[in-house]
Amino acid sequence: MLRFLLLTLTVFTFLSFHSFGQQISDVRIDKKFESEYLTDVLSQIEENSSVKFFYDPAWLGNVRVSGEYSGASLRSALEDWTANTRLNYHFYDAYNVVLYLRSDLLSTLNLAGLKDTDFIVVGDSTNAVSGTAVSVRGTIRNGQTNEPLLGASVYVDELASGTVTNAAGRFSLQLLPGDYHVRVSHVTLQQEAKRMFVFGPGEFQLDLYEKTIQLEGVTIAGQAPDINVKGIQMGTVQLQVEDVKKLPAFLGEVDIIKSLTLLPGVSTVGEGTTGLNVRGGTADQNLILLDKAPVYNTSHLFGFFSIFSPDATDDVTIYKAGIPANLGSRVSSVVEVKQKSGNKEKFGSQGGIGLVASRLMVEGPIKEGKSSFIVAARKSYVNYLFDTFIKVEELVGNKAGFWDLSGKLDFSLSDRLSLTASGYVSKDNFTIANESSFDYQNGLGSAELGYVFSENLLGGLSVAYSDYQYQLGDLQLTDPYKVSSGVGQLDVKADVTKYTERQTLQFGGGTTFYDFKPGHRSGINADTQITPVALPEQQSQESFLYANDEINLNETWSVMAGLRYSMYRSYGPADVFVYAGERPGRTSTLTDTLQYSGNETIKTYSGLEPRLSLRYSLDEETSLKASYNRIYQYIHLVSNTTAITPYDIWMGSNYYLMPLIADQYSIGYFKNYDDNTWETSAEVYFKDIDNLVDYKDGADLVLNPTLETELIQGRGMAYGLELLVKRSKGKLNGWASYTYSRTLRKMEGADRESTINKGNWFPSYYDKPHDLTLSGSYKATRRWTISSNFTYSTGRPFSVPENGFLFDGVLVGNYTERNNGRIPDYHRLDLAFTLDTSLKIEKLWESSWTFAVYNVYGRKNAYSVFFKDTADARPTAYKLAILGAAFPSITYNFKF
Known part of the structure; x- marks a missing residue:
């Protein structure tokens, strides 16, 4: 047979x-x-x-x-x-x-x-x-x-x-x-x-096999060629990591997360930044999961490299809209990163050697046909590179490095029972001129048990843990010190899935325990005179129940309806300060302190989160879709910077800080041509957010025991149009995407101090109205592939002082409006050339060379704008460019 x-x-x-x-x-x-x-x-x-x-x-x-x-x-x-x-x-x-x-x-x-x-x-x-x-x-x-x-x-x-x-x-x-x-x-x-x-x-x-659309530059995978037309969900894309490796990358290091910014509606604030901005959202509004374990920082060296090893990653899926009810807790997007399972039949390995780091992955069976393992590791040698070959005087005293280690075990325990276990650890360190140090580390672990109750009824139980710690140190003082902070999270979740001819019903629930560490300061030397300062840890719990039903009503109509009910409580031990008035004002208005014992409930929040997605097929190659989802977000990243830094603080909703509530509406038109060779789409969305967190002018966020006096909550909204044209066949293929979007905020408090921009709408830091991406590849010969990316976006907003004055020789700006100016527009061209070293069918190993140039024409894209005083004390603007030159790289990749 x-x-x-x-x-x-x-x-x-x-x-x-x-x-x-x-x-x-x-x-x-x-x-x-x-x-x-x-x-x-x-x-x-x-x-x-x-x-x-x-x-x-x-x-x-x-x-x-x-x-x-x-x-x-x-x-x-x-x-x-x-x-x-x-x-x-x-x-x-x-x-x-x-x-x-x-x-x-x-x-x-x-x-x-x-x-x-x-x-x-x-x-x-x-x-x-x-x-x-x-x-x-x-x-x-x-x-x-x-x-x-x-x-x-x-x-x-x-x-x-x-x-x-x-x-x-x-x-x-x-x-x-x-x-x-x-x-x-x-x-x-x-x-x-x-x-x-x-x-x-x-x-x-x-x-x-993986559902791929051959794009050479980036292959959209996990999707059938016509899934954009026939699938119910909209705003959902899956990337195949094997082809992300062919993209031009900074210094040759593949960045799985940054590759998502090639998609419409996904952007970042600039080079050297951590986090994604999805449809106008902030970086903390994205839930990023590695085998169901949450990841709080997805980058090495503050955003220049991704923490995910490309050799150990299977695929990446991002949900921008129509998020199913089994996922939640972030209002902008969910990104699921899935590690590969090891090969249960034979041993193998692959890796790469680049300019700043090397990587290695090993996989194979534990018991042939029944269980497997996979282990991947990476280590940077940035310091060696600069100390030995690139001796620049300005970099003396600067140190940077990272490493990570990941693994996964997969067991088929019986015909009905399976078990997988995953783990990940990483560490970053960065020292600037022997004056300041930054260190952070991730630790993740998860396990999932799958059971088959019957031929069409499946169940799963998963446990996941995440621990993120970060420290910053001041080394130039006589008595140096460090400040540390972090967050820990434990998830337990159960799911049941029932399949029928036209229907997939999924239901379940889970609970999450948070442990927030807002800050601790201590001396570095053994004989330090620094008095330790430690803010009390904060504990909270988030639980949910959900049901999600996907139904193909007929050849024309399909619907996915879901309902999620989430519950949250913060609990002691804790002290809560009471202030005069309904909301916290200045510290001087503190009137009392409420004391809560261990596990005593301080504050609870809850709400229903309906989800609905519809698809109407006009013909075999055309469809209309619409979606709506409401999501509650109970944890926040308190920050007055545009990107995630060690100065930021993770904290949960509490006595004063309310959860974010977002409602998103989306509609789209999807049309394919020439047997799915060409794919086109147009999506329009509107997102309304309540209880958006911002900060008062001049806010002090580090080691502040009365942090609630520095924060403001208000409204936010984002809307936009996303256009995509993609060609998926032939030697020359790729896509063009354009996004028009706006993201605005309104902070109107009870007094002038808690009101921003006089209570008027103002653009957020992530408001970039125009964004254009061109990504393509050309299969020049059987061995040579040329790929390129071009990106253009409007410069993001920043605040321009109306005037300024000198105080002890330091220029102090007088700001009357928030984000009333824009940095110069951003654009960049990247090129990569990939050479497969052998076309032989029988060979000991596969290998390839990738030659890439990041920022080909050396554009000095502004990351931020700052002001210096002149002789007449008038502020003069200067721009700061993180990467102002072309960066060539070469990487050798191998696979046994």
Whole structure:
């Protein structure tokens, strides 16, 4: 059966490559054969015409041909040669002939319909049964990792029903012998449609592969070619990491998170920054998960490099709108990063050597076919590079470095039970001129248990832990000190998924425990005279219940409706300061202190979060979509900077700080052309946010025990238009995206001090109305690929002082409006050239070289604008550029 399947696959692969020479109808047999093997005769015909024969040599066995032919047609010759044998033949088209074994049942099947699909044979075609249901069993696997797929759907069109695979990827069906159309699908992989000929009991194995749109620069993966039209969700994109590696990258280090900024609606404030701004949101409004464990800082060295190893990462999915009810807790987006599972069949490794860091990944089976591991590590050598080869006087005393280590274990415990466990640790350190130091580290871990209750009912239980710590030090004082802060999080979640013919129902719940460490200052030296200062830790708990139902009502309408109920409480031990008036004013207005004991509830918040997505199909290549979601966000990043820094403080909603509540409305038009070669879309969105956090002018956020007096909450709104044109086939392919967006804030308090911009709307730091991205690649030869990215965006806002005055020789600006100016527009061109070193099929290892130039024309893009005084004490603006030159790089990649 397997040989028959492989034979058929070979036929379909060949069809696109035959020459336009002599067809079947043109072939004439003029020769005398004397007991020649049929295989030799067919080979002779192939050599002298464009006709090709497809068969399993074992089927022809010792069949010999004898006789003299003069101008005989190929059909009449085949009739003679297959007479009195078990062979039959089928003219697939004008150039291809399929030989197969005879059977009474097979002769009744419609082979003419095989042109557009592959087929599977179950049972013995030479001994077919009829009239009695037989058992058809199978295994569905991930074609990249060879691991069995849990929850893959096997649907039989003729029966209008099907089943799902268990934890071992196995399924079983009872079918009468005959001809069937089967569709096999999985939520993260490409659907396979097969013709299945059932002759008797038997089984088969089928591998599913990533759904890719070949873009060379970035491949949008995990999506069928027409998922943008036929899928229910909008604003959701999945990136395949293998092709992200081909993108031009800063100093050759692949950045998985920054690659998301090539998508419409996703941006960042500039070079050397941490975090994403999705549809006008702040960096803390994105939930980033690594195998279900939350990540609080996704960058190395303050945003220049990603913490995720490209060799250990499987795919990245971002939800900008229509977020399903099983996900939540952030109001702008959810980004799911999935680590690869190790290969359960064989050992392997891959890695790369670059200018600033090297990486290595090793994977393999623990018990062949049952369990696997994968481990990946990276280490930078920036200091060595600058100390040894790039000796710049201005960099003396500067130190920078990072390392990370990740791993994953995967166990198939039984046909019904599976277990995965993941872990990640990293550390960064940065010293500036021996005066200041910055250090931060991530520690993540997760485990997930999957269980198959029945063929269409699956369950999962997961536990995840995240710990993020960061420190900053002042080293230039006689008595140096450091300030540390952090956040810890423990998640427990349970999910149940039920599959039916047209419906996927998912429900579950979970709880999260937070431990916020707002700040601690201590001396560095053993004989320090610094008095330690420690703000009390803050604890809180967030719980939720949800249900999400995805229904294909008919060929035209589909709907996904969900409801999430979230509950939050902050609890002691803690002291809460009471101020005169309804809201905290100045510290001088403090009137009392409320004391809460351990686990005593301080404040609770809760709310319903409805989700709704609709799809209406106008035709096979066109659809309209709409979505709405409400999300509560209970934790906040308190910051008065544009990017995440060690000066920022994570804290939960509390007695005074209320949760963010966001409502987002989206509509979109999706149209594909030329058999999904061209994809176009237009999406419009509006987002309204309540209780948005901002800070008073001149706010002191570090080690402030009365931080609530420095914060303001108000309204925010964001709206925009996202356009995308993408070509996914051919040597030259890529996309163009344009985003028009605005993000505004309004902070109107009870007094002047708690009011910003006189209570009028003002643009946020992340307001960049125009954003254009061009990404493309050209397959110049079989070994050379050229890729490029061009980005342009409006400069982000900053505050311009109306005037200024000198105080002790220092210029102090007088600001009357917030964000009333803009830095210069941003634009950058990157190029990369990838060379595959060998095209040999049989080789010890695969390797490639990537030559890239980041910021080709050396644009000095402004990161910020600052002011200095002149002789008449008038402020003069200067711009600061982080990367003001072209940065070439070379990286060697290998895979064993």
